[in-house]
Amino acid sequence: MQIQLDKIGPDGLDVDQKLQSAWINEVLGAEAPFAATGPGSLNLHLSRAGDVVYLCGRLDIQVSAKCARCLEAVELGMDVPLEVALFPRGDEPKAAIDGEISADDMGVALYDNMEINLAGVIRDEIYLELPMSALCSEDCAGLCTHCGVNLNAEPCQCPKAIDMRWSALKDISIN
Numbered sequence: 001m002q003i004q005l006d007k008i009g010p011d012g013l014d015v016d017q018k019l020q021s022a023w024i025n026e027v028l029g030a031e032a033p034f035a036a037t038g039p040g041s042l043n044l045h046l047s048r049a050g051d052v053v054y055l056c057g058r059l060d061i062q063v064s065a066k067c068a069r070c071l072e073a074v075e076l077g078m079d080v081p082l083e084v085a086l087f088p089r090g091d092e093p094k095a096a097i098d099g100e101i102s103a104d105d106m107g108v109a110l111y112d113n114m115e116i117n118l119a120g121v122i123r124d125e126i127y128l129e130l131p132m133s134a135l136c137s138e139d140c141a142g143l144c145t146h147c148g149v150n151l152n153a154e155p156c157q158c159p160k161a162i163d164m165r166w167s168a169l170k171d172i173s174i175n
């Protein structure tokens, strides 16, 4: 998904696009811990001031991830706000590289050859927005580290290290 700079006229350029799950997965890459479960949508407005392109809009996607504790599939709906300033590579302001102009949460990206690689921008923004680890619920009990049972579904018979500590405490008498 490439956008030529000369397509961005004085009124800017709107991009409203349905995204196929296969395309999203390709953008996320084979190593991604998340996979798209359905089509998404991309709504963008691009405007240009000289060589600098401002991109703002939003991305809606549905992804599935594994719960970090119990490994069950978790469905996540992601509504990613996009706000990125794009500079021609080699001509970017130093402050952008040092991260000094990201105070207002605007992302900074570079483009080459008068062409914006939208897929690359989208990938970076998705990764910024994805939670570090997904949980099926805040109080997911996870898997037993000894026997591997999913503790959300059934208790297991393994002795609990923490319980043993507590019972040891009970034997201490305070006089």
Ligand SMILES: [Zn+2]
Residues within 6 Å of the ligand: 067, 068, 069, 070, 071, 072, 135, 136, 137, 140, 141, 142
């Ligand atoms: Zn879980």
Ligand SMILES: [Zn+2]
Residues within 6 Å of the ligand: 144, 145, 146, 147, 148, 149, 156, 157, 158
């Ligand atoms: Zn167990």
